[in-house]
């Protein structure tokens with residue numbers, strides 16, 4: 001099933017193998033929805049929310065239309081807007097900060113630790129001071145669990161507490177991972193995740209969820225999800241969205257959740273094999289103390305002086321796809337470069353953007369394919 005000829009390209013992410021593994025159970029789940037016809041807010045949505053809550057230990061789970069909406073809905077529920085500053089790492093996917101900007105608030109960029117790719121607590125402190133000097137009111141911090149590894153949550157929580165900020169964890173890439181024995185979804189005021197197909201727990205379209213233990217916030221989020229509804233459907237008490245998770249996607253996610261832990265274990269085996277095969281030629285990712293990862297990406301750093309485009313082309317010629325996450329940090333993006341940067345700048349983000357490259361990573365990567373990838377990396381670096 002996963003046999004590739006030497007010349008066949010290896011998939012970067014293999015959604016098809018998982019589809020084959022789940023087979024008829026996925027077909028049956030989709031058919032149940034087709035038969036009951038409750039395509040919006042059908043019973044599978046509440047069932048999935050309950051299962052996700054049990055999975056990570058959060059009190060409330062609110063399914064929504066995407067990871068981006070998950071972040072936006074929390075910003076809206078907390079009335080974040082013009083004059084407010086929200087601290088975000090700059091080395092992340094654009095959707096960490098785009099919902100902040102959308103509310104009229106100001107994203108303030110924070111540097112990352114080069115060893116873990118995650119938010120630097122020291123830079124966060126400087127960023128809060130930078131925001132105040134600029135006349136903004138710091139209200140929130142969005143740590144990101146980048147590439148599947150939890151951020152330095154205790155240090156960030158302590159700064160947030162001292163400074164009166166709420167924490168929204170962006171676990172779009174990290175859901176399923178643990179921080180000091182706690183599953184992501186239970187850290188901070190709320191957690192946002194994404195079920196985009198390429199994420200570790202992905203659906204077959206767009207989807208997301210918000211996790212929180214706060215009853216009032218959960219009720220507000222449920223209202224925002226449906227046009228800001230009040231006690232009944234046509235009573236609108238606040239601004240809202242059409243922010244629901246489709247029933248069909250919830251039905252698919254219920255099936256995928258049954259194999260999620262097994263897939264996480266398989267991803268960890270793949271990561272271990274990469275580390276064994278590559279740690280003496282490139283910088284391999286390192287987990288911080290108390291962290292487990294779901295390896296949304298396996299991102300290495302190339303040795304100084306390696307020409308990255310040439311390296312990627314050499315791998316491609318061997319049938320090994322790669323991707324650059326992220327060649328530009330947010331503060332280097334056209335629509336986002338006007339926002340303030342924490343004092344001290346973002347040297348971590350800028351050096352990572354120069355030398356990172358991500359290798360194929362998914363639970364169905366065979367040992368044989370992985371040997372090919374490792375050989376291709378070693379070969380490209382020795383020429």
Ligand SMILES: *Cc1c(COP(=O)(O)O)cnc(C)c1O
Nearest residue numbers: 066067068093095096172194196
């Ligand atoms: C994917 C992602 C998002 C957004 O999720 P969507 O479901 O694509 O809207 C947000 N933050 C990070 C870090 C992501 O990787």
